[in-house]
Amino acid sequence: MELGPMLAEALSETEESTEELGEALGSVLAAGDVVLLIGGLGAGKTAFTRGIARGLGVAERVASPTFVIVRQYQGRLPLAHADLYRLEEGDAFAIDMLELGEPGSVTVIEWGDRSAGVFAALEPLAVTFEADGAHRRRLTFAGSAQRWGGRLASAGLLEGAHGAGA
Ligand SMILES: Nc1ncnc2c1ncn2[C@@H]1O[C@H](COP(=O)(O)OP(=O)(O)O)[C@@H](O)[C@H]1O
Numbered sequence: 818m819e820l821g822p823m824l825a826e827a828l829s830e831t832e833e834s835t836e837e838l839g840e841a842l843g844s845v846l847a848a849g850d851v852v853l854l855i856g857g858l859g860a861g862k863t864a865f866t867r868g869i870a871r872g873l874g875v876a877e878r879v880a881s882p883t884f885v886i887v888r889q890y891q892g893r894l895p896l897a898h899a900d901l902y903r904l905e906e907g908d909a910f911a912i913d914m915l916e917l918g919e920p921g922s923v924t925v926i927e928w929g930d931r932s933a934g935v936f937a938a939l940e941p942l943a944v945t946f947e948a949d950g951a952h953r954r955r956l957t958f959a960g961s962a963q964r965w966g967g968r969l970a971s972a973g974l975l976e977g978a979h980g981a982g983a
């Protein structure tokens with residue numbers, strides 16, 4: 818699966834720090850943006866999404882959509898939060914039924930790598946979470962530099978980035 822060039826990376830040592838990284842991203846998201854979250858169970862994808870929601874001004878608390886597959890929230894933009902864990906990998910029909918990636922909304926998709934091909938045309942930002950021990954998480958951000966580079970910079974996510982081609 819082609820995620821595009823790595824644009825930034827960040828280290829988090831606490832759940833709150835992961836939420837803050839999500840909040841920074843959420844503050845620069847725009848209608849039509851798709852964010853794919855990639856990483857194993859407990860990697861921090863839902864924590865990061867709680868932060869995105871905060872950055873979008875969603876007042877409601879974000880819950881894991883594992884069983885309902887998609888939950889909708891309203892902030893300064895509508896937020897669709899999906900979790901594809903229970904879908905068959907590559908089930909393009911089911912993904913189509915979910916109507917993700919609507920142009921007026923922000924869409925955040927946990928286990929987004931299961932269907933990255935479906936979303937490729939929407940130029941998603943891919944955030945990959947690697948756990949190193951109980952608390953340390955390494956987040957890497959990849960995608961179209963043209964679409965995402967400036968906004969990651971505005972969000973402060975390029976600061977301290979290593980190997981990001983800066
Ligand atoms: N640095 C960290 N960032 C995010 N979560 C962390 C971190 N350190 C420990 N955790 C724990 O890891 C779990 C992450 O859960 P969650 O966000 O639901 O993951 P996922 O959605 O990827 O399955 C939580 O239990 C959280 O307390």
Ligand SMILES: [Mg+2]
Pocket residue numbers: 862863881900927
């Ligand atoms: Mg989750």
